[in-house]
Amino acid sequence: MKAFVSVLGxxxxxxxxxxxxVLSNREVNILDINQTIVExxxxxxxxxxxxxxxIDLKELKHALQGSAQKLQLDIKVQxxxxxxxxxxx
Amino acid sequence: MSxxxxxxxxxxxxxxxxxxxxxxxxxxxxxxxxxxxxxxxRQKIYxxxxxxAKDLVQxxxxxxxxxxxPIINKRISVTPIALVAGACNDKDYVAFAETLDAAAKKVxxxxxxxxxxxxxxxxTDADQNLIESIPEAMAKTxxxxxxxxxxxxxxxINMDAIKDLGRIIKATAKETADSNSIGCAKIVxxxxxxxxxxxxxxxFHGVTGGDAVIHVGISGPGVVKVALxxxxxxxxxxxxxxIKKTAFKITRVGQLVATEASERLGVPFGIIDLSLAPTPAxxxxxxxxxxxxxxxxxxxxxxxxxxxxLNDAVKKGGIMASSHVGGLSGAFVPVSEDEGMIAAVQAGAxxxxxxxxxxxxxxxxxxxxxVPGNTPASTLSAIIADEAAIGVINNKTTGVRIIPVVGKSLxxxxxxxxxxxxxxxxKVNNFSSAPLINRGGRIPAPVHSFxx
Numbered sequence: 001m002k003a004f005v006s007v008l009g010x011x012x013x014x015x016x017x018x019x020x021x022v023l024s025n026r027e028v029n030i031l032d033i034n035q036t037i038v039e040x041x042x043x044x045x046x047x048x049x050x051x052x053x054x055i056d057l058k059e060l061k062h063a064l065q066g067s068a069q070k071l072q073l074d075i076k077v078q079x080x081x082x083x084x085x086x087x088x089x
Numbered sequence: 090m091s092x093x094x095x096x097x098x099x100x101x102x103x104x105x106x107x108x109x110x111x112x113x114x115x116x117x118x119x120x121x122x123x124x125x126x127x128x129x130x131r132q133k134i135y136x137x138x139x140x141x142a143k144d145l146v147q148x149x150x151x152x153x154x155x156x157x158x159p160i161i162n163k164r165i166s167v168t169p170i171a172l173v174a175g176a177c178n179d180k181d182y183v184a185f186a187e188t189l190d191a192a193a194k195k196v197x198x199x200x201x202x203x204x205x206x207x208x209x210x211x212x213t214d215a216d217q218n219l220i221e222s223i224p225e226a227m228a229k230t231x232x233x234x235x236x237x238x239x240x241x242x243x244x245x246i247n248m249d250a251i252k253d254l255g256r257i258i259k260a261t262a263k264e265t266a267d268s269n270s271i272g273c274a275k276i277v278x279x280x281x282x283x284x285x286x287x288x289x290x291x292x293f294h295g296v297t298g299g300d301a302v303i304h305v306g307i308s309g310p311g312v313v314k315v316a317l318x319x320x321x322x323x324x325x326x327x328x329x330x331x332i333k334k335t336a337f338k339i340t341r342v343g344q345l346v347a348t349e350a351s352e353r354l355g356v357p358f359g360i361i362d363l364s365l366a367p368t369p370a371x372x373x374x375x376x377x378x379x380x381x382x383x384x385x386x387x388x389x390x391x392x393x394x395x396x397x398x399l400n401d402a403v404k405k406g407g408i409m410a411s412s413h414v415g416g417l418s419g420a421f422v423p424v425s426e427d428e429g430m431i432a433a434v435q436a437g438a439x440x441x442x443x444x445x446x447x448x449x450x451x452x453x454x455x456x457x458x459x460v461p462g463n464t465p466a467s468t469l470s471a472i473i474a475d476e477a478a479i480g481v482i483n484n485k486t487t488g489v490r491i492i493p494v495v496g497k498s499l500x501x502x503x504x505x506x507x508x509x510x511x512x513x514x515x516k517v518n519n520f521s522s523a524p525l526i527n528r529g530g531r532i533p534a535p536v537h538s539f540x541x
Contacts, residue, residue: 006100034093045096058154076100078157085345086338087095 001050002031002080003057005064009073011042018067019044019075026060027052042073047080103158106315107373108339110346111308111366112162113149114287115142116294116359117301119168119203123176130177131188138165138192138201141301141356146197148353152346160346161508165193166292166304167203175215182219186226186233193232200275202292204235207282209244210531220250223257227272228264234290240280240477242484246532248474254278255470255526259493262462266495269503273492274457278473280480280487285360285415291453291488302359303351304416307343307407308366309335311373313399317381328382329402336363336406344411362416363407364452365399367427369510375399375420376429376439387429388439396420397450417486419452425505425512426457434513435502441472441515449479454487459503459512462495469493471522474532482535 007019016035023030028048035044053060061077068075102108122133142165149163167189174182186204193201204226206216223235237254240246258273265272277291284295287304294302316335320327343361351358367375376387382395400419408414422444424430433439441458448454454476460469473489480487494503494514502513 004096006096008100043097045093061154074104076157078100079155081345082156082158082342083092083096083099085341086099087092 003048003050003077004080004083005046005048006076006078007042007044007073009042009071011037011040012071015042015071015073016044018071019064022063022067023048026063027054028060102309102312106309106311107370108309108312108342109159109161110305110343111364112164112287112306113145113160113346113350114164114166114292114304114306115145115301115354115356116166116285116298116304117141118294118298119170119173120296123173125177127174127177127179127184130173131184134173134185135188135192138167138189139195142196142198144354148350151353152349156346158342158346162200163198164287164289164292165196165198165201166287166294167201168294168296169205169207170203171206171213171215171219172296174219175213180218182222183226183229186222186230189233190230198232200232200234200289202234202236202289203294204233205237205293207238208247208250209238209241211247212250220253220257223276224260224264224272227261227275234275234277234292236277236279236282236291236293238279238282239473240481242281242481242537243534245534246280246474246477246481248526248532249529251278251470251473251477252526252529254473255466255468258469258491259466262493262495269505270462270492270494271505271509274490274505274509277488277490280477281485282488283416283486286417287362288364288366288417290490298359299357301356303347303354303356304359304362305343305347305350306362306364306366306416307339308364309339310365310367310375310378312339313365314372314374314378314381317378325398329398332399332402333406336403337410340407340410358413360413360415361407361411363403363411363414363418364416365403365420367421367423367430368508369426369428369431371428374427374429375422376427376433380429386436386438387433388443392443393446393450396422396447400451417452421453421456422447422451423456423490424458424515425510426508427510431511431513434515441517445475445479448476448487449483452486454480455489455491457490457492457509457512459492459494459497459514460517461498461514462493463498464493464517465521465523467521467523467526468517470526472517474526478532
């Protein structure tokens with residue numbers, strides 16, 4: 001299963017390290033990253049492969065929620081189909 | 090990652106613009122539950138619903154988790170109970186409503202629709218029993234919704250039933266007086282009712298449907314409003330196009346959820362209902378879309394034109410996005426459930442008469458309207474008759490969900506809570522319609538040519 005991890009919030013040091021650590025510790029493979037900062041607002045979308053993940057989706061979301069709270073960010077994991085369904089004919 | 094902006098757009102729609110899947114509704118046929126013995130029939134009904142829908146809530150929550158989109162309601166619609174209960178010797182159908190309520194609670198759905206009768210050509214004894222059972226059934230149950238179809242473009246309008254329903258709505262208001270007559274919020278009187286509607290309170294599972302089916306109702310007034318904010322002052326061609334594109338995107342998500350729910354539950358997919366269903370939350374209002382199109386307040390002159398465009402564009406955009414479209418599909422205008430409608434009524438911009446005009450072009454009818462508790466039954470019947478006439482003549486679905494709140498009068502406001510919202514008491518015409526209602530009989534089916 002492939003999914004998008006989106007990370008949004010005020011920029012600060014160590015966001016990418018924190019989030020990618022959570023992912024790599026659970027054997028989530030990052031396939032693509034797009035990240036930008038507009039007026040101090042951090043936006044990152046990662047395309048990830050969950051097929052080797054050592055935990056289930058709910059637990060991954062929970063783990064990322066911990067990082068989100070620590071860094072005061074909004075982190076989401078959504079299966080890719082919702083985006084392809086909405087934006088492609 | 091070329092879809093970066095698309096991904097952010099979707100996330101924004103869900104987070105900031107309140108995009109959600111309003112309901113996954115499982116339609117279940119109860120025709121095989123008929124029995125001469127009422128107790129046996131009710132046991133069969135309970136067993137069938139709790140077996141078929143046992144995973145409905147869990148599957149809904151799993152899909153929500155997977156795609157990160159809220160699925161607000163999981164619901165059930167069943168065969169009109171008058172058709173099922175008619176086989177038994179019972180005269181009082183309250184026990185059937187209690188069975189539906191118990192089954193709904195067991196599987197964890199928040200509403201179950203189908204305490205219904207289809208009486209546009211006339212009432213059977215079972216239909217009459219069901220109608221007479223409504224006040225007590227609504228008082229004794231929490232999650233059961235009732236609906237009666239009183240007219241159709243092919244059959245005309247059953248004015249005897251409409252007369253009865255004015256009285257029944259008053260009786261229901263009285264039975265549930267201690268909770269702001271909320272029982273009436275669970276009763277819809279339809280003309281041209283659709284039998285694949287996933288939305289409450291008017292959902293029931295049509296007799297021509299299969300044994301079970303999954304319907305999905307989408308929503309997203311906030312998304313349409315935000316999209317229109319970006320085309321301020323543009324001509325209507327652009328407005329229509331913007332709404333169509335937005336409706337397409339919203340509906341695609343509905344189709345995805347419906348397909349997945351259908352596969353996981355092992356139940357065929359039925360339809361997507363492309364409705365803009367508002368909630369009392371700020372940013373989730375159909376009235377605010379109409380205002381964005383160019384009205385100072387919803388209800389002022391031009392509202393009907395704006396609503397007509399909105400309703401039509403939503404359908405056009407959504408139809409291509411889904412393999413099967415059905416239900417009520419369009420824009421809902423439930424007063425108490427729409428923050429902008431509530432504000433418009435309170436500002437004196439929106440009246441019942443204007444709402445009636447709006448129902449000629451929207452997807453349903455006079456919805457969630459609170460009126461003074463002392464409104465005569467014949468006036469309620471006459472309001473229903475007017476709506477039924479609009480539906481029957483114009484080949485569209487119309488409905489009335491009206492609440493004569495006991496003890497309340499003009500200037501008061503009632504709080505129903507949750508998605509049902511807050512209802513300012515609206516003014517009704519105080520001149521009598523009683524002689525019209527007392528005639529009874531049927532209004533003949535209209536001619537279907539010479540359309541002028």
